[in-house]
Amino acid sequence: MKKFFVMMLVLVSLLVFSADLTMIISVTGAHQRNFNPYFAGGTGYAACGFIYETLIYSNNFTGEIIPWLAVDYEWSNDYRSIVFNLRKNVTWSDGKPFTADDVVFTFEMLRKFPSLDTQGIWSSGLESVEKIDSYTVRLNFSKLNTLIIYNIAGVYMVPKHLWEKLDDPSKFTNENPVGTGAYVLENFTDQVFTLKKRVDYWQAEKVKVDRIRIPAFNGNEPAQLAVANGELDWAGINYPRIENVQNKDIKYWFPEGNPVFLFFNLERDPFKDPAFRKAIARAVNTDELVKIGMTNYAVKANPVLIKSGYSYLIDENLKDKWYSFDIQQAKSELASLGFRAGKDGILVGADGKRLSYELIVPAGWTDWIAVSQLLSQQLKKIGVELNVTPIDFGAYLAKIRQKDFDVAVSWSNYGPNPYIFFQNYLHSSNAYTGSNRGGWINKETDELVEKLSQTADMEEIKTIVSKIQEIILDNVPAVPLFYNPVWFIYSIKNFTGWPNENNAFVEPRTTGMDKIYLIMHLQPK
Secondary structure, three states: OHHHHHHHHHHHHHHHHOOOEEEEHHHOOOOOOHHHHHHHOHHEEEEEEEOOOOOOEEEEOOEEEEEEEEEEEEEEEOEEEEEEEEOOOOOOOOOOOOHHHHHHHHHHHHHHHHHHHHOOOOOOOOOEOOOOOOOOOEEEEOOOOOHHHHHHOOEOOOOOOHHOOOOOOOHOOOOOOOOOOOOEEEEOOOOEEEEEEEOOOOOHOOOOOEEEEEEEEEOHHHHHHHHHHHOEEOOOOOOOOOOOOOOOOOOOOOOOOEEEEEEEEEOOOOOOOOHHHHHHHHOOHHHHHHHHHHHOOOOOOOOOOOOOOHHOOOOOHHHHHHHOOHHHHOOOOOOOHHOEEOOOOOEEEEEEOEEEEEEEEEEEOOOHHHHHHHHHHHHOOOEEEEEEEEEEEHHHHHHHHHOOOOEEEOOOOOOOOOOHHHHHOOOOHHHHOOEEOOOOOOHHHHHHHHHHHOOOHHHHHHHHHHHHHHHHHOOOEEEEEEEEOOEEEEEOEEEEOOOOOEOOOOOOOOOOOOHHHHHOOOOEE
Protein backbone atom coordinates (compact mmCIF):
# COMPACT_ATOMS: atom_id res chain seq x y z
CA MET A 1 0.00 0.00 0.00
CA LYS A 2 2.84 2.38 0.92
CA LYS A 3 4.58 1.69 -2.40
CA PHE A 4 1.32 2.33 -4.26
CA PHE A 5 0.86 5.63 -2.40
CA VAL A 6 4.38 6.79 -3.34
CA MET A 7 3.80 5.91 -7.01
CA MET A 8 0.52 7.84 -7.02
CA LEU A 9 2.23 10.83 -5.39
CA VAL A 10 4.92 10.84 -8.08
CA LEU A 11 2.28 10.57 -10.82
CA VAL A 12 0.26 13.45 -9.37
CA SER A 13 3.36 15.63 -9.04
CA LEU A 14 4.21 14.99 -12.69
CA LEU A 15 0.71 15.97 -13.73
CA VAL A 16 0.76 19.12 -11.63
CA PHE A 17 4.24 20.38 -12.32
CA SER A 18 4.94 19.20 -15.85
CA ALA A 19 5.28 22.29 -18.05
CA ASP A 20 4.28 21.01 -21.47
CA LEU A 21 3.27 23.36 -24.29
CA THR A 22 1.32 22.42 -27.42
CA MET A 23 1.62 24.60 -30.51
CA ILE A 24 1.09 24.75 -34.25
CA ILE A 25 4.04 25.24 -36.58
CA SER A 26 2.16 24.71 -39.85
CA VAL A 27 -1.19 23.45 -41.16
CA THR A 28 0.07 21.71 -44.29
CA GLY A 29 -0.65 18.12 -43.34
CA ALA A 30 1.53 15.27 -42.06
CA HIS A 31 4.98 16.12 -40.73
CA GLN A 32 8.07 15.27 -42.74
CA ARG A 33 10.97 14.05 -40.62
CA ASN A 34 13.33 16.75 -41.81
CA PHE A 35 15.00 18.87 -39.15
CA ASN A 36 17.47 20.56 -41.46
CA PRO A 37 17.29 24.21 -40.30
CA TYR A 38 17.61 25.25 -43.94
CA PHE A 39 14.51 23.25 -44.92
CA ALA A 40 11.48 25.50 -45.58
CA GLY A 41 8.77 23.43 -43.93
CA GLY A 42 7.11 22.76 -40.60
CA THR A 43 9.83 20.58 -39.07
CA GLY A 44 12.55 22.82 -40.46
CA TYR A 45 10.81 25.81 -38.90
CA ALA A 46 10.71 23.96 -35.57
CA ALA A 47 14.44 23.25 -35.83
CA CYS A 48 15.17 26.97 -36.21
CA GLY A 49 15.42 28.47 -32.75
CA PHE A 50 14.34 25.43 -30.76
CA ILE A 51 17.17 23.10 -31.86
CA TYR A 52 19.55 25.28 -33.88
CA GLU A 53 20.63 28.82 -33.01
CA THR A 54 22.28 31.88 -34.52
CA LEU A 55 25.23 34.00 -33.45
CA ILE A 56 22.92 36.93 -32.80
CA TYR A 57 19.17 37.37 -32.57
CA SER A 58 17.45 40.23 -34.38
CA ASN A 59 14.23 41.13 -32.59
CA ASN A 60 12.18 42.46 -35.49
CA PHE A 61 9.58 43.98 -33.18
CA THR A 62 11.90 46.13 -31.06
CA GLY A 63 14.82 46.51 -33.45
CA GLU A 64 17.21 45.16 -30.81
CA ILE A 65 20.09 42.89 -31.80
CA ILE A 66 20.71 40.46 -28.95
CA PRO A 67 23.97 38.47 -28.63
CA TRP A 68 23.20 34.75 -28.66
CA LEU A 69 25.86 32.16 -29.46
CA ALA A 70 28.22 35.12 -29.75
CA VAL A 71 28.71 37.02 -26.51
CA ASP A 72 29.38 40.19 -28.51
CA TYR A 73 30.60 41.50 -31.86
CA GLU A 74 32.56 44.49 -33.14
CA TRP A 75 32.80 46.17 -36.53
CA SER A 76 36.13 47.35 -37.88
CA ASN A 77 36.54 51.11 -38.31
CA ASP A 78 35.89 50.87 -42.04
CA TYR A 79 32.97 48.43 -41.62
CA ARG A 80 34.69 45.95 -43.93
CA SER A 81 34.93 43.24 -41.28
CA ILE A 82 33.22 42.14 -38.10
CA VAL A 83 34.59 40.05 -35.23
CA PHE A 84 32.38 37.71 -33.23
CA ASN A 85 33.47 36.56 -29.78
CA LEU A 86 31.79 33.24 -29.03
CA ARG A 87 30.43 31.95 -25.75
CA LYS A 88 32.67 29.38 -24.09
CA ASN A 89 29.99 27.46 -22.20
CA VAL A 90 27.99 26.20 -25.18
CA THR A 91 27.83 22.54 -26.20
CA TRP A 92 26.06 20.64 -28.92
CA SER A 93 23.35 18.29 -27.68
CA ASP A 94 25.76 15.34 -28.15
CA GLY A 95 28.13 16.94 -25.64
CA LYS A 96 30.75 18.27 -28.08
CA PRO A 97 31.84 21.91 -27.55
CA PHE A 98 30.63 24.67 -29.88
CA THR A 99 33.67 26.51 -31.26
CA ALA A 100 34.90 28.78 -34.04
CA ASP A 101 35.40 25.70 -36.22
CA ASP A 102 31.62 25.25 -36.34
CA VAL A 103 31.06 28.89 -37.29
CA VAL A 104 33.62 28.87 -40.09
CA PHE A 105 32.29 25.55 -41.36
CA THR A 106 28.68 26.83 -41.41
CA PHE A 107 29.45 29.94 -43.44
CA GLU A 108 31.71 28.01 -45.82
CA MET A 109 28.95 25.43 -46.27
CA LEU A 110 26.60 28.22 -47.42
CA ARG A 111 29.22 29.33 -49.95
CA LYS A 112 29.70 25.83 -51.34
CA PHE A 113 25.96 25.11 -51.45
CA PRO A 114 24.24 28.36 -52.47
CA SER A 115 20.76 26.83 -52.20
CA LEU A 116 21.29 26.79 -48.42
CA ASP A 117 22.22 30.47 -48.35
CA THR A 118 18.65 31.60 -47.83
CA GLN A 119 19.85 34.86 -46.27
CA GLY A 120 22.00 35.72 -49.30
CA ILE A 121 24.97 36.24 -47.01
CA TRP A 122 27.60 35.63 -49.70
CA SER A 123 25.79 37.58 -52.42
CA SER A 124 25.38 40.49 -49.98
CA GLY A 125 29.11 41.01 -49.67
CA LEU A 126 30.63 38.31 -47.47
CA GLU A 127 34.10 37.67 -48.88
CA SER A 128 35.77 35.32 -46.39
CA VAL A 129 35.48 33.83 -42.89
CA GLU A 130 38.51 33.26 -40.70
CA LYS A 131 39.14 31.63 -37.35
CA ILE A 132 41.23 33.85 -35.07
CA ASP A 133 41.19 31.41 -32.17
CA SER A 134 38.87 28.73 -30.83
CA TYR A 135 36.28 31.30 -29.74
CA THR A 136 36.83 34.21 -32.11
CA VAL A 137 35.77 34.53 -35.76
CA ARG A 138 36.19 37.35 -38.27
CA LEU A 139 33.89 37.89 -41.25
CA ASN A 140 35.38 39.99 -44.07
CA PHE A 141 33.30 41.84 -46.65
CA SER A 142 33.95 42.91 -50.21
CA LYS A 143 31.80 46.02 -49.89
CA LEU A 144 30.38 48.35 -47.27
CA ASN A 145 27.03 46.99 -46.11
CA THR A 146 26.22 47.36 -42.41
CA LEU A 147 22.76 45.91 -42.96
CA ILE A 148 24.40 42.53 -43.58
CA ILE A 149 24.26 42.10 -39.81
CA TYR A 150 20.59 41.17 -40.27
CA ASN A 151 21.53 38.53 -42.84
CA ILE A 152 23.99 37.10 -40.33
CA ALA A 153 21.19 36.95 -37.74
CA GLY A 154 19.41 34.43 -39.97
CA VAL A 155 22.31 31.95 -40.29
CA TYR A 156 21.84 28.85 -38.10
CA MET A 157 25.01 27.21 -36.83
CA VAL A 158 25.47 23.50 -37.56
CA PRO A 159 28.00 21.04 -36.03
CA LYS A 160 31.09 20.60 -38.15
CA HIS A 161 31.94 17.20 -36.64
CA LEU A 162 28.70 15.78 -38.06
CA TRP A 163 27.87 17.84 -41.13
CA GLU A 164 31.36 17.74 -42.66
CA LYS A 165 30.70 14.07 -43.41
CA LEU A 166 27.80 14.93 -45.74
CA ASP A 167 28.19 14.94 -49.52
CA ASP A 168 25.38 17.42 -49.99
CA PRO A 169 23.90 19.09 -46.88
CA SER A 170 21.13 20.67 -48.97
CA LYS A 171 19.64 17.16 -49.33
CA PHE A 172 20.22 16.18 -45.70
CA THR A 173 16.95 15.38 -43.90
CA ASN A 174 18.64 15.45 -40.49
CA GLU A 175 16.24 12.99 -38.87
CA ASN A 176 18.10 13.01 -35.54
CA PRO A 177 19.17 16.64 -35.13
CA VAL A 178 22.08 17.75 -32.95
CA GLY A 179 22.02 21.45 -32.13
CA THR A 180 23.07 24.01 -29.53
CA GLY A 181 19.45 24.94 -28.79
CA ALA A 182 17.24 24.49 -25.75
CA TYR A 183 15.45 21.40 -27.07
CA VAL A 184 16.16 17.96 -28.49
CA LEU A 185 13.85 15.72 -30.46
CA GLU A 186 12.18 13.33 -28.00
CA ASN A 187 9.87 11.38 -30.32
CA PHE A 188 8.42 11.65 -33.79
CA THR A 189 5.47 10.48 -35.88
CA ASP A 190 4.06 12.14 -38.95
CA GLN A 191 1.07 13.26 -36.83
CA VAL A 192 2.89 14.71 -33.83
CA PHE A 193 6.43 15.22 -32.62
CA THR A 194 7.77 16.28 -29.24
CA LEU A 195 10.77 18.33 -28.24
CA LYS A 196 12.27 17.95 -24.77
CA LYS A 197 14.22 20.58 -22.84
CA ARG A 198 17.98 20.04 -22.52
CA VAL A 199 19.08 20.13 -18.90
CA ASP A 200 22.59 21.08 -20.08
CA TYR A 201 21.44 23.96 -22.30
CA TRP A 202 23.74 26.96 -21.91
CA GLN A 203 20.92 29.19 -20.65
CA ALA A 204 18.65 26.49 -19.24
CA GLU A 205 17.59 28.67 -16.32
CA LYS A 206 15.65 30.92 -18.72
CA VAL A 207 13.58 28.07 -20.15
CA LYS A 208 10.61 27.00 -18.00
CA VAL A 209 8.80 25.02 -20.71
CA ASP A 210 9.89 21.39 -20.29
CA ARG A 211 8.38 19.92 -23.41
CA ILE A 212 6.92 21.22 -26.69
CA ARG A 213 4.34 19.13 -28.48
CA ILE A 214 3.69 19.92 -32.17
CA PRO A 215 0.72 18.11 -33.77
CA ALA A 216 0.05 18.07 -37.51
CA PHE A 217 -3.04 19.72 -39.00
CA ASN A 218 -4.37 19.42 -42.52
CA GLY A 219 -5.67 22.95 -42.95
CA ASN A 220 -7.03 25.78 -40.82
CA GLU A 221 -10.41 24.25 -39.92
CA PRO A 222 -9.18 21.33 -37.76
CA ALA A 223 -6.61 23.66 -36.20
CA GLN A 224 -9.37 26.16 -35.37
CA LEU A 225 -11.38 23.38 -33.73
CA ALA A 226 -8.36 22.43 -31.62
CA VAL A 227 -8.04 26.07 -30.53
CA ALA A 228 -11.72 26.29 -29.55
CA ASN A 229 -11.45 23.00 -27.62
CA GLY A 230 -8.51 24.29 -25.59
CA GLU A 231 -6.06 21.75 -27.01
CA LEU A 232 -3.42 24.31 -28.00
CA ASP A 233 -1.32 26.83 -26.13
CA TRP A 234 -0.06 28.66 -29.23
CA ALA A 235 -1.53 28.85 -32.73
CA GLY A 236 -0.27 31.09 -35.52
CA ILE A 237 -3.33 30.72 -37.72
CA ASN A 238 -6.09 32.85 -39.20
CA TYR A 239 -9.27 32.32 -37.18
CA PRO A 240 -12.24 34.39 -38.40
CA ARG A 241 -14.31 35.81 -35.54
CA ILE A 242 -11.86 34.56 -32.95
CA GLU A 243 -13.44 37.01 -30.52
CA ASN A 244 -16.59 34.86 -30.53
CA VAL A 245 -14.83 31.73 -29.24
CA GLN A 246 -16.48 30.73 -25.95
CA ASN A 247 -13.28 29.44 -24.32
CA LYS A 248 -12.25 32.29 -21.99
CA ASP A 249 -8.64 31.08 -21.82
CA ILE A 250 -8.17 31.87 -25.52
CA LYS A 251 -6.60 35.24 -26.23
CA TYR A 252 -5.17 36.76 -29.40
CA TRP A 253 -2.88 39.50 -30.60
CA PHE A 254 -2.34 40.31 -34.25
CA PRO A 255 0.64 42.71 -34.47
CA GLU A 256 1.93 44.45 -37.57
CA GLY A 257 3.12 42.24 -40.39
CA ASN A 258 3.81 43.29 -43.99
CA PRO A 259 2.23 46.58 -45.10
CA VAL A 260 -0.53 46.55 -47.72
CA PHE A 261 -0.88 49.43 -50.21
CA LEU A 262 -2.95 50.84 -52.99
CA PHE A 263 -0.22 50.87 -55.63
CA PHE A 264 -0.37 53.10 -58.71
CA ASN A 265 1.38 52.27 -61.95
CA LEU A 266 3.66 55.29 -61.86
CA GLU A 267 4.42 55.08 -65.58
CA ARG A 268 0.83 55.98 -66.42
CA ASP A 269 -1.15 59.22 -66.24
CA PRO A 270 -2.55 60.65 -64.03
CA PHE A 271 -0.66 58.53 -61.48
CA LYS A 272 2.63 60.19 -62.43
CA ASP A 273 1.48 63.36 -60.66
CA PRO A 274 2.19 63.38 -56.88
CA ALA A 275 -0.59 65.92 -56.35
CA PHE A 276 -3.08 63.43 -57.80
CA ARG A 277 -1.72 60.64 -55.59
CA LYS A 278 -2.03 62.84 -52.50
CA ALA A 279 -5.66 63.61 -53.32
CA ILE A 280 -6.40 59.89 -53.63
CA ALA A 281 -4.67 59.25 -50.29
CA ARG A 282 -6.96 61.76 -48.58
CA ALA A 283 -10.04 59.97 -49.92
CA VAL A 284 -9.10 56.59 -48.44
CA ASN A 285 -10.77 55.81 -45.12
CA THR A 286 -8.30 53.31 -43.67
CA ASP A 287 -10.32 52.95 -40.45
CA GLU A 288 -13.20 51.55 -42.51
CA LEU A 289 -10.86 49.23 -44.43
CA VAL A 290 -9.50 47.79 -41.20
CA LYS A 291 -12.85 47.53 -39.41
CA ILE A 292 -14.96 46.11 -42.24
CA GLY A 293 -12.61 44.74 -44.89
CA MET A 294 -10.16 43.14 -42.45
CA THR A 295 -12.73 42.50 -39.68
CA ASN A 296 -10.61 44.57 -37.27
CA TYR A 297 -7.67 42.16 -37.43
CA ALA A 298 -5.27 44.37 -39.41
CA VAL A 299 -3.23 47.18 -37.88
CA LYS A 300 -3.53 50.71 -39.21
CA ALA A 301 -0.35 52.04 -40.82
CA ASN A 302 1.01 55.56 -40.47
CA PRO A 303 1.89 57.48 -43.67
CA VAL A 304 5.66 56.92 -43.24
CA LEU A 305 5.39 53.15 -42.65
CA ILE A 306 7.54 53.05 -39.51
CA LYS A 307 6.31 50.35 -37.17
CA SER A 308 5.60 50.97 -33.49
CA GLY A 309 8.77 49.20 -32.34
CA TYR A 310 10.83 51.76 -34.28
CA SER A 311 8.87 54.89 -33.34
CA TYR A 312 12.11 56.58 -32.28
CA LEU A 313 12.89 56.94 -36.00
CA ILE A 314 9.77 58.99 -36.72
CA ASP A 315 10.60 62.66 -37.36
CA GLU A 316 8.11 64.60 -35.23
CA ASN A 317 8.89 67.77 -37.21
CA LEU A 318 7.36 66.19 -40.31
CA LYS A 319 4.04 65.23 -38.73
CA ASP A 320 2.43 68.39 -40.10
CA LYS A 321 2.83 66.72 -43.51
CA TRP A 322 0.99 63.57 -42.46
CA TYR A 323 -2.27 63.31 -44.38
CA SER A 324 -5.59 61.99 -43.07
CA PHE A 325 -9.02 61.06 -44.39
CA ASP A 326 -10.69 64.21 -45.74
CA ILE A 327 -13.10 63.82 -48.67
CA GLN A 328 -13.73 67.54 -49.12
CA GLN A 329 -10.00 68.27 -49.25
CA ALA A 330 -9.53 65.44 -51.77
CA LYS A 331 -12.30 66.88 -53.99
CA SER A 332 -10.80 70.36 -53.77
CA GLU A 333 -7.33 69.12 -54.72
CA LEU A 334 -8.67 67.18 -57.71
CA ALA A 335 -10.62 70.24 -58.86
CA SER A 336 -7.47 72.34 -58.64
CA LEU A 337 -5.81 69.84 -60.96
CA GLY A 338 -8.46 70.55 -63.59
CA PHE A 339 -10.68 67.50 -63.21
CA ARG A 340 -14.42 68.06 -63.67
CA ALA A 341 -17.40 65.78 -63.03
CA GLY A 342 -18.97 64.11 -66.06
CA LYS A 343 -22.66 63.32 -66.47
CA ASP A 344 -22.28 60.08 -64.51
CA GLY A 345 -20.38 61.76 -61.68
CA ILE A 346 -17.00 60.33 -62.68
CA LEU A 347 -14.30 62.96 -63.10
CA VAL A 348 -12.96 63.83 -66.52
CA GLY A 349 -9.57 65.34 -67.28
CA ALA A 350 -8.72 68.11 -69.72
CA ASP A 351 -7.99 65.39 -72.29
CA GLY A 352 -11.56 64.14 -71.99
CA LYS A 353 -10.57 60.84 -70.35
CA ARG A 354 -12.66 59.56 -67.47
CA LEU A 355 -10.92 58.67 -64.21
CA SER A 356 -11.94 55.02 -64.50
CA TYR A 357 -9.40 52.28 -63.79
CA GLU A 358 -9.03 48.57 -63.20
CA LEU A 359 -8.07 47.63 -59.64
CA ILE A 360 -6.44 44.20 -59.58
CA VAL A 361 -6.37 41.93 -56.52
CA PRO A 362 -5.55 38.21 -56.08
CA ALA A 363 -8.54 35.93 -56.64
CA GLY A 364 -9.58 34.01 -53.53
CA TRP A 365 -8.06 36.50 -51.12
CA THR A 366 -11.45 37.30 -49.64
CA ASP A 367 -10.26 39.91 -47.14
CA TRP A 368 -8.30 41.86 -49.77
CA ILE A 369 -11.21 41.61 -52.20
CA ALA A 370 -13.47 43.09 -49.53
CA VAL A 371 -10.91 45.87 -49.02
CA SER A 372 -10.79 46.52 -52.77
CA GLN A 373 -14.57 46.78 -52.97
CA LEU A 374 -14.55 49.28 -50.12
CA LEU A 375 -11.83 51.29 -51.87
CA SER A 376 -14.01 51.35 -54.98
CA GLN A 377 -16.92 52.71 -52.95
CA GLN A 378 -14.77 55.28 -51.17
CA LEU A 379 -13.12 56.70 -54.30
CA LYS A 380 -16.40 56.85 -56.18
CA LYS A 381 -17.41 59.54 -53.67
CA ILE A 382 -14.71 61.81 -55.13
CA GLY A 383 -15.44 60.86 -58.74
CA VAL A 384 -12.81 58.18 -59.30
CA GLU A 385 -14.02 54.80 -60.55
CA LEU A 386 -12.17 51.62 -59.60
CA ASN A 387 -13.38 48.40 -61.22
CA VAL A 388 -12.34 45.57 -58.90
CA THR A 389 -10.87 42.65 -60.85
CA PRO A 390 -9.80 39.53 -58.90
CA ILE A 391 -7.34 37.46 -60.95
CA ASP A 392 -5.27 34.33 -60.45
CA PHE A 393 -2.28 35.04 -58.22
CA GLY A 394 0.30 34.10 -60.85
CA ALA A 395 -1.35 36.31 -63.46
CA TYR A 396 -1.70 39.08 -60.86
CA LEU A 397 2.04 39.10 -60.15
CA ALA A 398 2.82 38.86 -63.86
CA LYS A 399 0.66 41.91 -64.60
CA ILE A 400 2.49 43.96 -61.97
CA ARG A 401 5.93 42.81 -63.13
CA GLN A 402 5.05 43.59 -66.75
CA LYS A 403 3.62 47.01 -65.79
CA ASP A 404 0.29 45.90 -67.23
CA PHE A 405 -2.03 47.42 -64.63
CA ASP A 406 -3.56 50.70 -63.46
CA VAL A 407 -3.83 50.23 -59.71
CA ALA A 408 -3.36 47.22 -57.45
CA VAL A 409 -3.91 46.23 -53.87
CA SER A 410 -0.62 44.57 -52.96
CA TRP A 411 2.04 44.35 -50.28
CA SER A 412 5.71 45.07 -49.68
CA ASN A 413 7.98 42.79 -47.67
CA TYR A 414 8.94 44.69 -44.53
CA GLY A 415 11.90 42.58 -43.50
CA PRO A 416 13.58 42.81 -40.10
CA ASN A 417 13.48 46.61 -39.79
CA PRO A 418 12.54 49.86 -41.57
CA TYR A 419 15.94 50.08 -43.27
CA ILE A 420 15.39 46.83 -45.13
CA PHE A 421 11.79 47.84 -45.79
CA PHE A 422 12.80 51.13 -47.45
CA GLN A 423 15.19 49.15 -49.66
CA ASN A 424 12.38 46.77 -50.64
CA TYR A 425 9.68 49.41 -51.09
CA LEU A 426 11.52 52.35 -52.62
CA HIS A 427 14.77 51.35 -54.31
CA SER A 428 14.61 51.39 -58.12
CA SER A 429 16.24 47.95 -58.32
CA ASN A 430 13.00 46.52 -56.94
CA ALA A 431 10.68 48.47 -59.27
CA TYR A 432 7.74 46.32 -60.43
CA THR A 433 9.60 43.00 -60.09
CA GLY A 434 10.07 43.33 -56.32
CA SER A 435 8.26 45.05 -53.46
CA ASN A 436 8.46 48.43 -55.22
CA ARG A 437 5.34 47.37 -57.11
CA GLY A 438 4.32 50.78 -58.39
CA GLY A 439 7.72 51.51 -59.90
CA TRP A 440 8.99 54.42 -57.79
CA ILE A 441 12.26 55.44 -59.44
CA ASN A 442 14.10 58.37 -57.91
CA LYS A 443 17.85 58.96 -57.77
CA GLU A 444 17.79 60.76 -54.40
CA THR A 445 15.75 57.95 -52.85
CA ASP A 446 18.19 55.32 -54.13
CA GLU A 447 21.15 57.24 -52.73
CA LEU A 448 19.52 57.62 -49.32
CA VAL A 449 18.50 53.97 -49.12
CA GLU A 450 22.01 52.90 -50.09
CA LYS A 451 23.52 55.15 -47.41
CA LEU A 452 21.55 53.22 -44.78
CA SER A 453 23.73 50.20 -45.52
CA GLN A 454 26.92 52.22 -45.20
CA THR A 455 26.72 53.39 -41.60
CA ALA A 456 25.99 52.05 -38.13
CA ASP A 457 25.83 55.51 -36.53
CA MET A 458 22.31 56.00 -35.15
CA GLU A 459 22.28 59.78 -35.51
CA GLU A 460 23.28 59.49 -39.14
CA ILE A 461 20.64 56.80 -39.65
CA LYS A 462 17.97 59.07 -38.13
CA THR A 463 18.96 61.88 -40.49
CA ILE A 464 18.75 59.59 -43.53
CA VAL A 465 15.42 58.10 -42.42
CA SER A 466 14.03 61.60 -41.87
CA LYS A 467 14.85 62.53 -45.47
CA ILE A 468 13.21 59.32 -46.70
CA GLN A 469 10.09 60.13 -44.67
CA GLU A 470 9.94 63.56 -46.30
CA ILE A 471 10.15 62.02 -49.78
CA ILE A 472 7.33 59.61 -48.91
CA LEU A 473 5.11 62.41 -47.58
CA ASP A 474 5.81 64.79 -50.46
CA ASN A 475 5.35 62.18 -53.17
CA VAL A 476 3.07 59.40 -51.83
CA PRO A 477 4.57 56.66 -54.06
CA ALA A 478 1.66 54.44 -52.92
CA VAL A 479 -1.16 54.77 -50.39
CA PRO A 480 -0.52 52.75 -47.20
CA LEU A 481 -3.70 50.94 -46.15
CA PHE A 482 -2.75 48.78 -43.15
CA TYR A 483 -0.35 46.13 -41.90
CA ASN A 484 -1.41 42.58 -42.57
CA PRO A 485 -1.61 40.82 -39.19
CA VAL A 486 0.89 38.37 -37.76
CA TRP A 487 -1.57 35.70 -36.64
CA PHE A 488 -1.05 34.87 -32.96
CA ILE A 489 -3.56 33.03 -30.78
CA TYR A 490 -2.58 31.85 -27.31
CA SER A 491 -4.08 30.28 -24.20
CA ILE A 492 -3.56 31.54 -20.66
CA LYS A 493 -4.66 28.21 -19.16
CA ASN A 494 -1.17 26.78 -18.65
CA PHE A 495 1.28 29.67 -19.03
CA THR A 496 1.67 33.37 -18.28
CA GLY A 497 4.03 35.89 -19.87
CA TRP A 498 2.65 35.82 -23.41
CA PRO A 499 3.29 38.86 -25.60
CA ASN A 500 0.24 41.01 -26.33
CA GLU A 501 -0.66 44.63 -27.00
CA ASN A 502 0.14 45.47 -23.36
CA ASN A 503 3.27 43.35 -23.20
CA ALA A 504 4.72 43.77 -26.68
CA PHE A 505 8.27 42.43 -26.60
CA VAL A 506 8.50 40.22 -29.71
CA GLU A 507 6.87 39.54 -33.06
CA PRO A 508 5.24 36.16 -32.31
CA ARG A 509 6.24 34.26 -35.43
CA THR A 510 6.82 30.51 -35.42
CA THR A 511 9.39 30.33 -38.21
CA GLY A 512 12.65 31.58 -36.67
CA MET A 513 14.42 32.66 -33.48
CA ASP A 514 11.46 34.72 -32.27
CA LYS A 515 9.74 31.65 -30.86
CA ILE A 516 12.54 30.63 -28.47
CA TYR A 517 12.83 34.23 -27.28
CA LEU A 518 9.07 34.13 -26.62
CA ILE A 519 9.28 30.75 -24.86
CA MET A 520 11.91 32.18 -22.51
CA HIS A 521 9.34 34.69 -21.25
CA LEU A 522 6.73 32.07 -20.32
CA GLN A 523 6.03 30.89 -16.80
CA PRO A 524 4.01 27.73 -16.08
CA LYS A 525 0.96 28.20 -13.87
